[in-house]
Amino acid sequence: MSDGRKVVDVVAAVIWQDGRYLGVRRPEGKPMAGAYEFPGGKIESGETPQMALTRELREELGITPTAIAFFREKAHSYEHLSVQLHFFHVRAFAGEPLPLEGQDMEWLTPQEGRLRPFLEADRDIVDALALEES
Structure with a gap:
């Protein structure tokens, strides 16, 4: 069922370290700047979701x-x-996460994530992570 809007396939990573996950804040100049999201991006032609996640x-x-x-x-x-x-x-993961695209990053407990302005598409994921922890 299509309502005429373009559909984009996207991958997103809940990256864990020491019981916290990485929240990334969209930089100025990007759509929805200032909102938090999980790192990731568009799946390119010919990529599997796992390949896209690794590349992103x-x-x-x-x-x-x-x-x-x-x-x-x-x-x-x-x-x-x-x-x-x-x-x-x-x-x-190998390496140390760095903000290579000018974004702010923050390691969040699942409860802290609920206090950040995550993108609308990510909010139920944030809630699910908090519920799993409690």
């Missing part, structure tokens, strides 16, 4: 995921486009 995390953060596990998939519609999101847990 290298480009955005300079890390290589070494333990990727599928978490969940969902669709979300914004005013200008619809996204099909593929969420993965990343529990191990």
